[in-house]
Amino acid sequence: MINKMEAKHLDFYYKDTQALFNINLPVEKNAVTALIGPSGCGKSTFLRTLNRMNDVIEKTKVVGEVLMDNKNIYDPDVDPVELRKKVGMVFQQPNPFPISIFDNIAYGPRIHGIKNKQKLQELVESSLKSAALWDEVKDRLHDSALGLSGGQQQRLVIARVLAVEPEMILMDEPASALDPISTSKLEELVRELKNNYTIVIVTHNMQQAARISDYTSFFLNGKLIEYDQTNIIFTAPREKQTEDYITGRFG
Amino acid sequence: MNKKFVKYYEKGIKYLLALVAGTSILILFLIFIFLFKEGIGIFAKVGILNFIFGMEWLPASEPPIFGAMPMIVGSLVVTVGAGIIAIPFGIGIAMFLAEVAPRNLREILKAIIELLAGIPSVVYGFIGLIVLSPIIKDLFNLSSGLNAFTASLVLGIMALPTVVSISEDALNAVPDSYREASLALGATKWETTIRIILPSARSGLLAASMLGLGRAIGETMAVLMVAGNATIIPHSVFDPVRTITADIAAEMGETVQGGTHYQALFGLGVILFSMTFVINLITDLVFAKTSNIQRGAQL
Ligand SMILES: Nc1ncnc2c1ncn2[C@@H]1O[C@H](COP(=O)(O)OP(=O)(O)O)[C@@H](O)[C@H]1O
Ligand SMILES: [Mg+2]
Numbered sequence: 001m002i003n004k005m006e007a008k009h010l011d012f013y014y015k016d017t018q019a020l021f022n023i024n025l026p027v028e029k030n031a032v033t034a035l036i037g038p039s040g041c042g043k044s045t046f047l048r049t050l051n052r053m054n055d056v057i058e059k060t061k062v063v064g065e066v067l068m069d070n071k072n073i074y075d076p077d078v079d080p081v082e083l084r085k086k087v088g089m090v091f092q093q094p095n096p097f098p099i100s101i102f103d104n105i106a107y108g109p110r111i112h113g114i115k116n117k118q119k120l121q122e123l124v125e126s127s128l129k130s131a132a133l134w135d136e137v138k139d140r141l142h143d144s145a146l147g148l149s150g151g152q153q154q155r156l157v158i159a160r161v162l163a164v165e166p167e168m169i170l171m172d173e174p175a176s177a178l179d180p181i182s183t184s185k186l187e188e189l190v191r192e193l194k195n196n197y198t199i200v201i202v203t204h205n206m207q208q209a210a211r212i213s214d215y216t217s218f219f220l221n222g223k224l225i226e227y228d229q230t231n232i233i234f235t236a237p238r239e240k241q242t243e244d245y246i247t248g249r250f251g
Numbered sequence: 252m253n254k255k256f257v258k259y260y261e262k263g264i265k266y267l268l269a270l271v272a273g274t275s276i277l278i279l280f281l282i283f284i285f286l287f288k289e290g291i292g293i294f295a296k297v298g299i300l301n302f303i304f305g306m307e308w309l310p311a312s313e314p315p316i317f318g319a320m321p322m323i324v325g326s327l328v329v330t331v332g333a334g335i336i337a338i339p340f341g342i343g344i345a346m347f348l349a350e351v352a353p354r355n356l357r358e359i360l361k362a363i364i365e366l367l368a369g370i371p372s373v374v375y376g377f378i379g380l381i382v383l384s385p386i387i388k389d390l391f392n393l394s395s396g397l398n399a400f401t402a403s404l405v406l407g408i409m410a411l412p413t414v415v416s417i418s419e420d421a422l423n424a425v426p427d428s429y430r431e432a433s434l435a436l437g438a439t440k441w442e443t444t445i446r447i448i449l450p451s452a453r454s455g456l457l458a459a460s461m462l463g464l465g466r467a468i469g470e471t472m473a474v475l476m477v478a479g480n481a482t483i484i485p486h487s488v489f490d491p492v493r494t495i496t497a498d499i500a501a502e503m504g505e506t507v508q509g510g511t512h513y514q515a516l517f518g519l520g521v522i523l524f525s526m527t528f529v530i531n532l533i534t535d536l537v538f539a540k541t542s543n544i545q546r547g548a549q550l
Binding site: 056058081084085 | 429431436
């Protein structure tokens with residue numbers, strides 16, 4: 001197994017409150033790693049340490065390492081802006097910009113210096129195709145992205161991430177605002193995408209974790225309780241707390 | 252509360268609000284009627300076009316001449332000048348406050364801006380007269396520092412708090428999810444602000460600009476003190492000008508109620524009212540258009 005990323009002895013603080021405690025977690029390349037756990041246990045916080053989105057929040061502190069391709073992303077010579085090009089992120093609420101579908105997808109490539117119209121067009125098309133949205137929007141690329149349904153918006157956001165040509169995609173409960181049909185489309189898409197990308201997905205839906213992930217990690221109160229192959233976590237967890245959680249005895 | 256009571260309560264509130272809104276419209280309407288009634292005489296005497304486009308304003312000559320053009324141009328020049336100063340600086344400061352400044356610095360700066368808004372206009376005029384105008388006189392080698400340029404500068408500073416606070420509200424109203432989305436795509440903070448935040452806030456920024464202009468065009472005391480007050484059409488920004496407001500304030504005391512001069516000043520009032528009305532109308536139209544796009548798209 002090749003690790004695309006690995007958290008080592010990672011602590012995280014919001015002001016004086018510690019939110020993550022000594023997290024050690026590998027993220028395998030071209031696989032889907034799911035983060036599960038009750039809300040408030042630090043899943044989002046952990047996910048956002050992987051692309052340094054927590055840097056944006058005032059007065060936060062990281063201790064420990066997150067290695068990406070064996071390089072600590074918190075080293076002083078790493079530019080978080082460059083890092084985020086390589087590690088894309090999809091949020092809980094679909095957040096398209098209030099501009100056209102085309103401009104949403106082209107936004108990333110444009111800020112990264114691609115001006116050629118032909119190239120932008122190709123990128124937009126291939127990204128939308130990879131995100132399984134092309135057929136639904138190809139006739140209205142220049143309409144506002146806000147006119148799309150929630151499920152479409154979330155796939156648009158994924159296409160927008162893909163257009164930047166990242167190596168990894170982080171998803172924070174991407175289906176929590178979606179209806180069942182949109183959710184199953186999204187899950188299918190995630191399974192598809194892992195062939196080319198390394199994916200870390202937060203979900204509070206355990207069936208979803210079981211369906212789409214290769215590895216699952218269970219968080220509780222800012223600690224990583226257990227990490228293993230998904231089928232093992234769901235059939236033969238080692239820890240009592242994990243078992244209680246997946247059998248729904250608390251949560 | 253029982254259901255019936257809630258229903259009447261809701262209805263009551265609705266009618267009360269309608270009454271308040273209706274009253275303010277009525278008052279506005281009455282003001283216009285009053286202005287027009289007092290001013291109509293001058294339009295009848297010299298002709299509406301002669302009044303508006305007349306190049307000379309000589310109320311004391313025999314016979315008096317009432318051409319409002321110098322004042323219209325004066326008001327426009329100092330308002331545009333004030334806008335050129337207040338709009339970019341105001342939006343820039345708002346950008347700094349909303350997007351860059353750490354929280355404690357932001358609170359301090361906002362307090363200062365609010366203080367700026369609370370200074371009486373006569374104080375601005377005084378500072379313009381005593382401090383600013385000699386500097387400008389020396390700097391540009393002029394015979395007098397009381398001119399359209401100085402007036403624009405003073406008005407620009409006076410309009411700044413309006414532009415800053417409304418712009419800042421507009422920027423803060425942009426959802427954080429846009430900022431996060433942009434940053435997560437590898438955009439810098441600056442790229443995010445320029446390419447996502449500013450365009451998303453554009454209707455609010457436009458409103459801020461227009462209200463800033465409205466503040467400038469209506470200002471009287473400060474501009475009376477620093478603009479030089481010559482009733483001539485200026486040929487450069489360093490010429491003295493007289494604005495509509497300044498003229499009304501300066502001359503109202505010497506008129507006889509109902510006399511021709513009195514009517515002429517009300518005629519100026521009608522013109523000023525119409526100018527602000529047009530500014531607001533344009534804003535509303537642009538505003539409605541942009542917000543319609545957003546609203547329509549959300550459905
Ligand atoms: N911006 C923040 N500032 C301070 N505390 C935060 C912030 N975001 C999250 N937290 C706290 O950190 C803990 C973990 O939150 P989070 O990572 O969002 O949990 P999860 O995603 O598992 O629901 C919670 O106690 C939460 O209150
Ligand atoms: Mg969360």
